[in-house]
Amino acid sequence: GTGGAASGSSSKNGLPAAVAQSGTLRVGMSPDFPPMEYVDEKTKNVVGVDVELVNALAKQLGVKVQIIQQSFDQLLNSVQTGRVDLVMSGLSDTAERQKTVDFVDYFGSQGRFYTLQSKAAKYTQPSAACGRTLAVSKKTDYYQQAVDFDKKYCSGAGKAAIKMLPTDSGSAARLQLEQGRAELAIQGAENLTYFEKQDPGKYEPVLSPLKSTPFGIVTKKGDSKMSGAVLKAMNALVKNGTYKRILTKNGMKYAIITPALNGRKG
Amino acid sequence: MTTSTTTSTTASPLLRAEAVHKYFGDHHVLRGIDLDVARGEVLCLLGPSGSGKSTFLRCINHLETIHSGRIWLGDETIGYRQQGARLVERPEREIVRQRRTMGMVFQRFNLFPHRTALQNVIEGPVQVRRENPKTARERGVRLLERVGLGDKFDAYPRQLSGGQQQRVAIARALAMEPQLMLFDEPTSALDPELVGEVLTVMKDLADSGLTMIVVTHEIGFAREVADRVAFMDGGRILEIGSPADVLDAPRHPRTRTFLSRVL
Amino acid sequence: MTTSTTTSTTASPLLRAEAVHKYFGDHHVLRGIDLDVARGEVLCLLGPSGSGKSTFLRCINHLETIHSGRIWLGDETIGYRQQGARLVERPEREIVRQRRTMGMVFQRFNLFPHRTALQNVIEGPVQVRRENPKTARERGVRLLERVGLGDKFDAYPRQLSGGQQQRVAIARALAMEPQLMLFDEPTSALDPELVGEVLTVMKDLADSGLTMIVVTHEIGFAREVADRVAFMDGGRILEIGSPADVLDAPRHPRTRTFLSRVL
Amino acid sequence: MPGTSATKAVSSTDPPPVAEELLTESRKHPGRWAGAGAVLLVAVFLIDSFAGAQIDWGVVRHYLGAGFLIEGLGMTLMLTLVAMVLGIVLGVLIAVMRLSKNPITSGVAWFYVWVFRGTPVYLQLLMWFNLALIFPMVSIPGIYSARTVDVMTPFVAAALGLGINQGAYTSEVVRAGILSVDEGQVEAAYAIGMGRLRTMYRVVLPQAMRVIVPPIGNETIGMLKTTSLASAVGVTEILLEAQHAYYVNNRIMELLIVCAIWYLAAVSVLSVAQFYLERHFAKGSSRPLPPTPLQRLRAAAGRKPVLR
Amino acid sequence: MPGTSATKAVSSTDPPPVAEELLTESRKHPGRWAGAGAVLLVAVFLIDSFAGAQIDWGVVRHYLGAGFLIEGLGMTLMLTLVAMVLGIVLGVLIAVMRLSKNPITSGVAWFYVWVFRGTPVYLQLLMWFNLALIFPMVSIPGIYSARTVDVMTPFVAAALGLGINQGAYTSEVVRAGILSVDEGQVEAAYAIGMGRLRTMYRVVLPQAMRVIVPPIGNETIGMLKTTSLASAVGVTEILLEAQHAYYVNNRIMELLIVCAIWYLAAVSVLSVAQFYLERHFAKGSSRPLPPTPLQRLRAAAGRKPVLR
Numbered sequence A: 001g002t003g004g005a006a007s008g009s010s011s012k013n014g015l016p017a018a019v020a021q022s023g024t025l026r027v028g029m030s031p032d033f034p035p036m037e038y039v040d041e042k043t044k045n046v047v048g049v050d051v052e053l054v055n056a057l058a059k060q061l062g063v064k065v066q067i068i069q070q071s072f073d074q075l076l077n078s079v080q081t082g083r084v085d086l087v088m089s090g091l092s093d094t095a096e097r098q099k100t101v102d103f104v105d106y107f108g109s110q111g112r113f114y115t116l117q118s119k120a121a122k123y124t125q126p127s128a129a130c131g132r133t134l135a136v137s138k139k140t141d142y143y144q145q146a147v148d149f150d151k152k153y154c155s156g157a158g159k160a161a162i163k164m165l166p167t168d169s170g171s172a173a174r175l176q177l178e179q180g181r182a183e184l185a186i187q188g189a190e191n192l193t194y195f196e197k198q199d200p201g202k203y204e205p206v207l208s209p210l211k212s213t214p215f216g217i218v219t220k221k222g223d224s225k226m227s228g229a230v231l232k233a234m235n236a237l238v239k240n241g242t243y244k245r246i247l248t249k250n251g252m253k254y255a256i257i258t259p260a261l262n263g264r265k266g
Numbered sequence B, C: 001m002t003t004s005t006t007t008s009t010t011a012s013p014l015l016r017a018e019a020v021h022k023y024f025g026d027h028h029v030l031r032g033i034d035l036d037v038a039r040g041e042v043l044c045l046l047g048p049s050g051s052g053k054s055t056f057l058r059c060i061n062h063l064e065t066i067h068s069g070r071i072w073l074g075d076e077t078i079g080y081r082q083q084g085a086r087l088v089e090r091p092e093r094e095i096v097r098q099r100r101t102m103g104m105v106f107q108r109f110n111l112f113p114h115r116t117a118l119q120n121v122i123e124g125p126v127q128v129r130r131e132n133p134k135t136a137r138e139r140g141v142r143l144l145e146r147v148g149l150g151d152k153f154d155a156y157p158r159q160l161s162g163g164q165q166q167r168v169a170i171a172r173a174l175a176m177e178p179q180l181m182l183f184d185e186p187t188s189a190l191d192p193e194l195v196g197e198v199l200t201v202m203k204d205l206a207d208s209g210l211t212m213i214v215v216t217h218e219i220g221f222a223r224e225v226a227d228r229v230a231f232m233d234g235g236r237i238l239e240i241g242s243p244a245d246v247l248d249a250p251r252h253p254r255t256r257t258f259l260s261r262v263l
Numbered sequence D, E: 001m002p003g004t005s006a007t008k009a010v011s012s013t014d015p016p017p018v019a020e021e022l023l024t025e026s027r028k029h030p031g032r033w034a035g036a037g038a039v040l041l042v043a044v045f046l047i048d049s050f051a052g053a054q055i056d057w058g059v060v061r062h063y064l065g066a067g068f069l070i071e072g073l074g075m076t077l078m079l080t081l082v083a084m085v086l087g088i089v090l091g092v093l094i095a096v097m098r099l100s101k102n103p104i105t106s107g108v109a110w111f112y113v114w115v116f117r118g119t120p121v122y123l124q125l126l127m128w129f130n131l132a133l134i135f136p137m138v139s140i141p142g143i144y145s146a147r148t149v150d151v152m153t154p155f156v157a158a159a160l161g162l163g164i165n166q167g168a169y170t171s172e173v174v175r176a177g178i179l180s181v182d183e184g185q186v187e188a189a190y191a192i193g194m195g196r197l198r199t200m201y202r203v204v205l206p207q208a209m210r211v212i213v214p215p216i217g218n219e220t221i222g223m224l225k226t227t228s229l230a231s232a233v234g235v236t237e238i239l240l241e242a243q244h245a246y247y248v249n250n251r252i253m254e255l256l257i258v259c260a261i262w263y264l265a266a267v268s269v270l271s272v273a274q275f276y277l278e279r280h281f282a283k284g285s286s287r288p289l290p291p292t293p294l295q296r297l298r299a300a301a302g303r304k305p306v307l308r
């Protein structure tokens, strides 16, 4: 139950009154994105880098965390309707998305091309990807980036266009690589680290990383109290070293950025 | 076999139709039916196919609306109530109540195929009259015995011959204890050998004093059982009178041709 | 009206049944039928309900398998071929060919409801005999005119009265130019006034010399048209002979009770 | 009102003595107007709520004209068509097999229905698409040989998966339809010398269509929506196109509403087609046809007798 | 063989002269055995291919016993049950409304079917779950009031969305069923004084069930699979559980095959239920009932006359 939604009186940590009173931060996650968030098979809990980060964040804010699992399509609606207080699920901050929600950027993700290790030697320069079949999850920002890449190096440069093979998840893209329907795939660098742990030596990143895009913590558009409190707490985590420690521990040093509100421009 | 072969009676008639007209679309099917049926009377209705016999029977039961005219059952008009100079259709509740006072037996039996003979018979009493199922059962058994089906309580309709099915249908109608029974060609879907069974049951009913209107092609039955016989054609009653008069000395030429073909 | 009232003929019979037995499950429905029908003969089959008349007719057409015995049409055994001491069912192709030589008219007409009268008639010639549609049409028109339906070519079955439907069914069977016509109570689903139409058509066919086996309850028709009448009961032919003998002086007591009830 | 007396022959000359002052009136339904009012109020309230909701109708309007969604719709319709045709052909075949007296034939048909109706179509799609996991090559020995992944394009996999799955459902519908045709029809066909096959397609199936068409209409409309699963194997149908857009701009509800509008339009067209198809196959059936909207209009315009 | 001569009365005394040496034999079907062989060969080939495929059957075996998938299956079954009950109740109601002579009643029913059959159920689910976008609060004035998001839990949203959508499809099936009942049945019911409502549920619907049950069986089996869409609003049914597992371990095909096996099991149970339900409602119908498997066994054991 809730009292009045009056967010007037602020509390010590700057959180909206309703959240501060309940003492629980409800976080929406779509646990389909290892190693950022996924379901642990044994405990059935949602675990991952985002979970570690949000736990630290909540500790900083002096509240408990309640993780609410939802499909990707549903996450933003849930912020809108107040079903969750924020969403932290590997969502990229984009200018387009900023029109409807606010982002507190916290993670500098990098897309990587990768292929089977046995075939990695072929890919020495960007034009080597031209005319190849590329599997990429349509749910990610990488799809658009791949299109841009194609424009820049292949179809735009008078070479054979990349054949796009959209899939509905990163793992499905990988399956196409294994069957030989696709010759290349794109995945976040964080996932590739994870695959390496699972199937050592099977895959190999190739070509240079795609443009870095920040993941953001999603808050309701214009709820400056919430986004302000989250940004403040993130900055505190950066300052006390927790942020760096968590990312380094997971082998994601490359992703360290300075937290910012709606940091992606244009 | 019946009490009187002359026509009707002392008191007011049980059923009275006054200038009943009925259209199907542009088709004028009943063109002014006037008819009285006295209590206890058996009226046989004859006529060629398409003359409107079934339609008239269905109007009596308000299974069809009528266009103009009135049908009285006792001192109530069926299906419509007069309000000043207007005849307004009654609400469903009243129509259902009026239908309960009449029993109807159809040419094609129309038994409920998913219920046994006995269940068919007690459906009305239990569901409509809210009778106690146990007493309804007992009465149902007696009725089935009366129509000669003492051993077929648990048979489903499809396990019965046509004649047996029609007798169940009669028992089902009787179970509502109607004041007036309407029969629409009850034997014409039956094999010749089976017709007799049903006619025998109907004759018993007539002898017991039940008021009946019977549409039939069985001239023998009409001659033996009817108090009066009416001949319909083209939506009108062309001739009505004692069986002897209508069947043996028809006045109307159309009646004569019809009888010559059927007999 | 027919050419001879005595029985059969000079040459070999068109149809010969030899000791035909038929079971439905444990139910022994045909208990040894022996029968000869000569070319051009009209045989009427009488008998109470359930005596196996329809079943026998259906066995002739191999719509039912038989258990033992043989049915000859000309010099072929129907449905089965003798191989040494065995009677083996023929392949579908041959059965279809044999059925084409016989026409069958059902009690409930069984017209194709999605085709007009004329389409019903030419369905067999065009689809089965691969006749040219145009000549089939012309022949169909003549056949419909022959059964008195010159103005109903384009009517769908449901737009026709029962008597008209049955006449279309007869035309449909005739369109295959059968050697033998089988009629299974062709008039018993009809209103009394409509029976005459169909019987008239059948009488014409008989007069034209077509071989016919007719299951019927119309004693008048049998007396007038049949060359011989057979009486069946309990899966056997109890009595067979000229109409005068069987209908007016039946020898078997069962025939007598039956006739007394139907007449 | 005493009874009429003895025999009388009524004159049959026109006109009849119509007592016009006793014209009947059908029952009044004041509840109807109250009901209409209530429904209208609820409708206005809902429309108002939707209009005022946190849904940006400008965005909806914008995407309604978007070319890529219309292209996606084209793919959806195409896939629906191909899958339904395959499904109906298979459905009829399997239904006839199910009804065969031959235990092997009917057993195979039963197994087909059991497997394909019993497993999720999503899995079936993935199975077809990933057939190379099981059969790396397809070949007709000596004539043709190719890598399975090259043959099994997204569209082929989706059409096969959806069509074969649909065949299992359709076969049950067709079976019910065949069983609904009077046995006498088959006998009449046999009696004029038709074989089994010809009886089936000239006599039984055309009559079964009356029972078959409405549920197949249901299934076609269902298929229209089920095709969105094909996005799992990379067919860019309308919903996938919309997803591509909303993954970028977050306008989830708006884009889904645009899809819904397009689906509704397609369903409306299909419903009209179904209506006329039903009328076509009702030809000659005993239940009278409902009037077409056109006929209704004409009837409303013309004068008619008083009846209900 | 000359004809028999004049009148004769055949003796009717038993036993008849059965010519046992002329017993018929039904047609031989050598094709059947060839067919059986071919089918068997194909089956062996398929099983062998699957077994040898790049699918790890050990993993399949392992997950077949996994508790979380069985829990997910429980949720799937629960949701199917609730949604189908809701769908059938609504379907009957809407079908009866569609057939009403009252144009407003039938218009409302028509609109319901048009909207809910016409839009993707996925969108409908999201709409219900996100009803708060449109109505932030639900309240019965003076009695009860709550935030919509608290009332609209994932399960409630899924059950409402799926059930209301199903109602639109079911109503078409029920409508066809009602129309299939002979008009004479309604008249017979009226004639013994039943009202419209009682006629509907005592006479018409029980007979319509014969036509209704098979497609509803189809739809129930469809629903079993459609519930997987509920994962969009966070209901953890079996497919979502499987996805959670394969996002982590990448065993996509293996986990989907496990799901397929569970679905097949559930569908098999449902099919048996449908079979007996069909028998129940076929009671008293003119088409003879097919024997139950039990009866078949008994028949095979007992001795029987020679016939086909």
Ligand SMILES: Nc1ncnc2c1ncn2[C@@H]1O[C@H](COP(=O)(O)OP(=O)(O)OP(=O)(O)O)[C@@H](O)[C@H]1O
Pocket (backbone or CB within 6 Å): B024, B027, B029, B047, B048, B049, B050, B051, B052, B053, B054, B055, B056
């Ligand atoms: N529901 C209907 N709609 C339109 N016309 C109808 C309807 N019912 C009957 N008719 C027509 O009304 C006329 C009278 O029909 P009715 O059934 O009353 O005749 P009938 O005397 O009972 O004939 P039969 O002996 O064939 O039963 C016929 O021309 C018939 O076609």
Ligand SMILES: Nc1ncnc2c1ncn2[C@@H]1O[C@H](COP(=O)(O)OP(=O)(O)OP(=O)(O)O)[C@@H](O)[C@H]1O
Pocket (backbone or CB within 6 Å): C024, C027, C029, C047, C048, C049, C050, C051, C052, C053, C054, C055, C056
């Ligand atoms: N398909 C069937 N399965 C089982 N029994 C049957 C079947 N068809 C007919 N019978 C039975 O076979 C017997 C003979 O039936 P048949 O229809 O041949 O009689 P009939 O002489 O034509 O009678 P009717 O005058 O009623 O048509 C009956 O007892 C009937 O119940």
Ligand SMILES: [Mg+2]
Pocket (backbone or CB within 6 Å): B053, B054, B055, B184, B185
């Ligand atoms: Mg009538």
Ligand SMILES: [Mg+2]
Pocket (backbone or CB within 6 Å): C053, C054, C055, C184, C185
């Ligand atoms: Mg018979």
